[in-house]
Amino acid sequence: MTDQTSGADLLTTADGKSLKSSLNRALRRQKIRALMLIAPLLLFILISFIAPIFDMLLRSVENQIVPDTIPRTIEALEEWDADTGEAPSEEVFAAFYTDLAIAEEYKTHTRLGSRLNYEKTGISSMFRSTGRRVGRFDTDAYTDGFTDADAAFADPAQWAAWMADDAVRASLPLTTDAYDAWALLTVEENNDIPAEEDPADFVYTALYRDLMNGNTAAAMPAVDVSAWEPVVISEQFIDANDGWADPEVWATIKTYGGTYTSGYFLNSVDLQLTPDGVETRPEDERIYITLFIRTIVLSILITGSCILLGYPIAYLLANLPLRSANVLMILVLLPFWTSLLVRTSAWKVLLQNQGVINDILVWIGIVADDNRLELINNATGTIIAMTHILLPFMILPLYSVMKTINPSYVRAAKSMGATDWTAFWRVYFPNSIPGIGAGSILVFILAIGYYITPELVGGTKGVFISNRIAYHISSSLNWGLAAALGSILLVLVLALYWLYDRLVGIDNVKLGG
Amino acid sequence: MAASATDKAFVEFERVQKSYDGETLVVKDLNLTMPKGEFLTMLGPSGSGKTTCLMMLAGFETATHGDIRIGGTSINNIPPHKRGIGMVFQNYALFPHMTVAENLAFPLEVRKIGKSEREEKVKRALDMVQMGQFGGRRPAQLSGGQQQRIALARALVFQPELVLMDEPLGALDKQLREHMQFEITRLAHELGITTVYVTHDQTEALTMSDRVAVFNDGRIQQLAPPDKLYEAPENSFVAQFIGENNTLTGKVETLSGERCTVRLDSGELIDARAVNVSAVGDRTKVSIRPERVEINKDRLSPDAHTLKAEVLEFIYMGDIFRTRLRVAGTDEFVIKTRNAPDQVRLERGQQIEIGWLAEDCHALDA
Ligand SMILES: Nc1ncnc2c1ncn2[C@@H]1O[C@H](COP(=O)(O)OP(=O)(O)OP(=O)(O)O)[C@@H](O)[C@H]1O
Ligand SMILES: [Mg+2]
Numbered sequence: 001m002t003d004q005t006s007g008a009d010l011l012t013t014a015d016g017k018s019l020k021s022s023l024n025r026a027l028r029r030q031k032i033r034a035l036m037l038i039a040p041l042l043l044f045i046l047i048s049f050i051a052p053i054f055d056m057l058l059r060s061v062e063n064q065i066v067p068d069t070i071p072r073t074i075e076a077l078e079e080w081d082a083d084t085g086e087a088p089s090e091e092v093f094a095a096f097y098t099d100l101a102i103a104e105e106y107k108t109h110t111r112l113g114s115r116l117n118y119e120k121t122g123i124s125s126m127f128r129s130t131g132r133r134v135g136r137f138d139t140d141a142y143t144d145g146f147t148d149a150d151a152a153f154a155d156p157a158q159w160a161a162w163m164a165d166d167a168v169r170a171s172l173p174l175t176t177d178a179y180d181a182w183a184l185l186t187v188e189e190n191n192d193i194p195a196e197e198d199p200a201d202f203v204y205t206a207l208y209r210d211l212m213n214g215n216t217a218a219a220m221p222a223v224d225v226s227a228w229e230p231v232v233i234s235e236q237f238i239d240a241n242d243g244w245a246d247p248e249v250w251a252t253i254k255t256y257g258g259t260y261t262s263g264y265f266l267n268s269v270d271l272q273l274t275p276d277g278v279e280t281r282p283e284d285e286r287i288y289i290t291l292f293i294r295t296i297v298l299s300i301l302i303t304g305s306c307i308l309l310g311y312p313i314a315y316l317l318a319n320l321p322l323r324s325a326n327v328l329m330i331l332v333l334l335p336f337w338t339s340l341l342v343r344t345s346a347w348k349v350l351l352q353n354q355g356v357i358n359d360i361l362v363w364i365g366i367v368a369d370d371n372r373l374e375l376i377n378n379a380t381g382t383i384i385a386m387t388h389i390l391l392p393f394m395i396l397p398l399y400s401v402m403k404t405i406n407p408s409y410v411r412a413a414k415s416m417g418a419t420d421w422t423a424f425w426r427v428y429f430p431n432s433i434p435g436i437g438a439g440s441i442l443v444f445i446l447a448i449g450y451y452i453t454p455e456l457v458g459g460t461k462g463v464f465i466s467n468r469i470a471y472h473i474s475s476s477l478n479w480g481l482a483a484a485l486g487s488i489l490l491v492l493v494l495a496l497y498w499l500y501d502r503l504v505g506i507d508n509v510k511l512g513g
Numbered sequence: 514m515a516a517s518a519t520d521k522a523f524v525e526f527e528r529v530q531k532s533y534d535g536e537t538l539v540v541k542d543l544n545l546t547m548p549k550g551e552f553l554t555m556l557g558p559s560g561s562g563k564t565t566c567l568m569m570l571a572g573f574e575t576a577t578h579g580d581i582r583i584g585g586t587s588i589n590n591i592p593p594h595k596r597g598i599g600m601v602f603q604n605y606a607l608f609p610h611m612t613v614a615e616n617l618a619f620p621l622e623v624r625k626i627g628k629s630e631r632e633e634k635v636k637r638a639l640d641m642v643q644m645g646q647f648g649g650r651r652p653a654q655l656s657g658g659q660q661q662r663i664a665l666a667r668a669l670v671f672q673p674e675l676v677l678m679d680e681p682l683g684a685l686d687k688q689l690r691e692h693m694q695f696e697i698t699r700l701a702h703e704l705g706i707t708t709v710y711v712t713h714d715q716t717e718a719l720t721m722s723d724r725v726a727v728f729n730d731g732r733i734q735q736l737a738p739p740d741k742l743y744e745a746p747e748n749s750f751v752a753q754f755i756g757e758n759n760t761l762t763g764k765v766e767t768l769s770g771e772r773c774t775v776r777l778d779s780g781e782l783i784d785a786r787a788v789n790v791s792a793v794g795d796r797t798k799v800s801i802r803p804e805r806v807e808i809n810k811d812r813l814s815p816d817a818h819t820l821k822a823e824v825l826e827f828i829y830m831g832d833i834f835r836t837r838l839r840v841a842g843t844d845e846f847v848i849k850t851r852n853a854p855d856q857v858r859l860e861r862g863q864q865i866e867i868g869w870l871a872e873d874c875h876a877l878d879a
Contacts, residue, residue: 406604406606408602408603408604408606409606411571411573411593411600411602411606412600412602412608413608413619413623414572414573414592414593414594415571415572415594415596415598415599415668416594416599416600416620416623416667416668416671417594417595417597417620417623417624417671418594418619418620418623419594419623420594422623423594426619426623427608430608430610431609431610
C-alpha cells in the first residue's frame, strides 16, 4: 500500500521511497528478466546469423590479401602507368622480388595467385611457378660479391649490430626494410635467431640497390658495387615465367592493389574493373545477370502457380467440416514428412524423358513416342518440383487467414442479392488477400534462395543464382564473389519486400489470427 | 385498406422440420403465419432452433420437410440471393474491407442500380439511422452501437419487404440496447416492413413485438401478443420463461368450466383458472405472478381460499418491495408490492396470510 504524506506532492511508498523510482526499479527488474529469457536465442542468432552475414558482407569487398602480401610492389607500381603498354621498371620488379621472396617463405604467394586469378586467368600459375624459382634467382651473385669483398658481410651477428644502429637504418632504407622483413620471417617461420642466421639473398640485393642509389652507411665497410655486373631482376622473372612481361598482368595487380575492392560486386553484375574504369565483361563471360533475372522470373512463376493451386485447397480446408479438414491437412503436410532430397528425386523419376508422366502421356496418346516432353533438366522441371515443395508454405498462411473470415460475410452478401461468384469475389476474396500476401512473401523468398531442387532437376537452363553461389563457395573457392552474389540477392529480396510494402502494405500480411 | 390473402399470410411456415444430422430434429413441426407489416419475435432459450428457422427463411439452410412460403410462393428452391430478404446478423457481418458507404452501396450495386441513385439511397439510409457523417469510415472504426445501426441501414437500404434480425442487440450495453430497440421498432413501423426478430431477451421481445413466438425444444410453445403471453401463458414453460413467476404443484380437485380448485401437494386448497387441465385428478402446475398476490385479506372475496405464509426475506427495491415467503412447502415464493404510502412493510419471521383472484392463478400442465 502507498501512503501519501499530507502536503507533499511526491508520492511515496510505505517505506518512504519515491513511488516513481521504485516503479522504475520494478520495471527494470521485469525487463532484465524478460531479456534473460530471450538471451539464449539472441546469442544464438548473433553468433550463427548476424555475425556470418556481416562477415559475408565484408568478404564481398575485402581485398586485404593483395596489399598484405606484396606491399612494396603495390607502392612501386604507383609510379607506373599502364597506358604505356610496357612492363614496369626494374624498380618495380626489384620490389616484387623482395615481396615474392618473403611471400614464398610464408607460402602466401599461391593464395595471392588464386585471388588475382579471379580477375585475370593464368596469374595463379605464374605465381606458383615463379615462387618455385624465386629462391634460385641469380641475385646470389650480389651475396657472393659482398661476402667476398669483406668477411663482415658474412657475419650474421655483424648484420644484427648494423641493423640495430639508427644511423645505418636511416641511411640504408631498402636494406633496413628487407632485413626487418627477413628477421621477422626468421623468427616467425623458422623459429631461429636472426643474429645467428645468414641473411637471405634479397637482403643483399636490397643493400646493392641502396648502394647503387648512392646511399652509404659509415659503419659498413665500403664496397664499390658500380663495377659489378648487374643482375637484371625483370629478366629473372621473365625467365621464370614470360607472363611477367605482359603489362596487362601488372595492370591487374595495380587495379586490385587496394585494401577494398568493388571487383567482386562488378563481377556479380557481369562488369569488370580495368585500368580504364568499369567495363562490361566479354560476351562469353556474362552469366550472372541472366541468372539473377532467371531466378526472379522463375520465383515469380513458382509463387504464381502456388497461389493458383493453393488457394482452392486452402478454401476447402477452411470450409470443410473439422474431421475431413483434418485429413486434408495431413495430406497437405505430408510432403514435410519426407526429406526434400527424396521428394526432388521422386520428381526426377516422374518427369524424366522415359519417366512416369511421359509414359502415361504417350500411352494415352497425347504426345508421340518420338516427341516426349522435356519436363526435366530445364526451367519447367524447376517450376514443377519447386511448386510442389513450396505449396504448403502458401496453403498454411492462406488457410489460417481464411479460417478467420466470418462465414456470415458471405451469407450477408448473398442475402443482399449477390450471386455466389459476386459474394466470393467482392467479399471473400478481398478478405483473404492478407493470406495471399503472407504466402507469396514466404514462397517467393524461399524460392529465390532455393538450391537443392534447381540443382537436381534444373539442368543448365533451370539453375538459380544460389547454385552459382554454392559453386563458388565449395568448388572455385572464390568466396568474395560468392559473398557479393549473396549480398546482391539479399538486397534484391529486401528491395522486393520494400516494393511489396509500398504496393500491398505489410500490415496486410497476416499469418492468421 | 383491403388486405389480400397474401398480405394476411405474407410469411408462412407449414409443417416445417429440420434436422442437421439425420438423427435429431432441431425444428419439429413448425407452423407459423405472418401478415404483412408484422413485427414478430422469436423468443426462446439457447439452442431452441431460432437461428435455424431464420436461416431456413433466408435460404442458408434447407428445410428437411415442409414448406416455407413468402408472398404465397414456395421458396424452397429459390437461392438466397433471389429471395430479397434483408438480414441483420448477430455479429453485424459488416464487410471489413469496405467503408460504411461501400457496405451500404453493395446490395444496390449487385442490383445494378445506377451510381447517382445509389448514392442518393445510401445517403438516405445513413440519415435514417443518424449516421450521415460516417460514410467514409471503416466498420472497425465504429462503436458497437454504430456498427449495429449500419448493419440495420444496410439491411434496409435495398427496401426489402421482409427483414430478418438475429439477436442484433446481443452485444450492446443496456442503455444502447433500449435506445436501439426503440429505433428498430420505429423504423420497422415507419417503413411498413415485415420483421422477424430473434432474441432470447424476454424484455426485448415484450417491448418490441406485435406478436411473440416462444420457442422451446424445436416447437412454438405459444404465439401471442406480448400482453397475452404475460397474462395468459398457455403452458408452464411459457409461464416460467416470461417474467417472474411463482409455481406450486398439485392435483385438480374440482373443475367447473373456467374455474377449478387445486389441492396442493402440501395439502392446502387454492382457486385457479383452468387453462391447461382437462380433468379432475390431473396433476398441474399453478402459476401466479408475484405482483398479483394479495396480502391484504380485505381485498379478496370472502370465499377465496388463502394460504399461510412466513416472511423469509424483505428486500427494499425503491419503487417496489420484494418479499420472499415460505408457502406450501416452498421457500422460493416471491411477492411484489408497490411502495405506496399505506403499504405495510413486512418483517422477517412474520406470519401472514396470502391469496389471489382466481383469474390470476393459472392451472397449467404439469
Ligand atoms: N450447422 C449445424 N450443424 C449441426 N447442428 C446444428 C447446426 N447449427 C445448429 N445446430 C444445432 O441446432 C440446434 C438449434 O440451433 P440454433 O442455432 O437454431 O439455436 P438458437 O435458438 O439460435 O440458439 P441461440 O439462442 O443460442 O442462438 C442446436 O442444438 C444446435 O446445436
Ligand atoms: Mg442463434
